[in-house]
Amino acid sequence: MTTPLLQIVDIPHRGDHRGQLAVAEIGAALPFPVRRVYWIHGTQPGVSRGFHAHRKLRQLCVCVAGSVRMSLFDGRREESIVLDSSAKGLLIGPGLWREMHDFSPGCVLMVFADAEYDETDYIRDRAQFLRHVAG
Numbered sequence: 428m429t430t431p432l433l434q435i436v437d438i439p440h441r442g443d444h445r446g447q448l449a450v451a452e453i454g455a456a457l458p459f460p461v462r463r464v465y466w467i468h469g470t471q472p473g474v475s476r477g478f479h480a481h482r483k484l485r486q487l488c489v490c491v492a493g494s495v496r497m498s499l500f501d502g503r504r505e506e507s508i509v510l511d512s513s514a515k516g517l518l519i520g521p522g523l524w525r526e527m528h529d530f531s532p533g534c535v536l537m538v539f540a541d542a543e544y545d546e547t548d549y550i551r552d553r554a555q556f557l558r559h560v561a562g
């Protein structure tokens with residue numbers, strides 16, 4: 428069976444008359460121990476980000492405000508999804524080319540990663556990525 432490109436996890440929310448509280452707990456929403464958290468904000472209309480893959484890194488992306496279209500490509504299949512809810516997270520494993528498009532005003536994309544920042548884990552050249560997944 429083919430692994431789905433877009434792996435979505437549910438993030439539990441506890442809501443009451445005061446508002447909502449979202450929980451991303453390891454073992455439940457998060458399938459890996461978190462070593463790093465970063466968030467992308469202050470994005471500009473019409474300006475995309477990403478355009479790279481990771482050799483090993485696993486991440487969970489949660490759009491906690493606004494919306495963004497995430498596109499994933501494994502070298503053969505390309506699929507995209509609009510993230511517009513803090514109740515859904517997109518899991519991105521290694522060997523996937525990712526692009527982020529159509530950031531809405533006020534978008535905040537929070538990312539949980541299973542390793543520290545390491546530039547040598549990035550493949551930022553698309554031709555190199557295609558060679559990587561082919562071989």
Ligand code: T46
Pocket residue numbers: 463465467476477478486488525538544
């Ligand atoms: C990813 C997508 C979803 C750091 O110094 N530390 C960090 O932890 C990160 C993530 C980045 N940086 C530096 C590297 C660059 O000089 O911040 C600058 C911007 O990073 P980048 O151009 O890689 O940002 P995006 O938005 O294209 O990609 C980011 C993540 O880097 C990447 O892992 O999967 O978000």
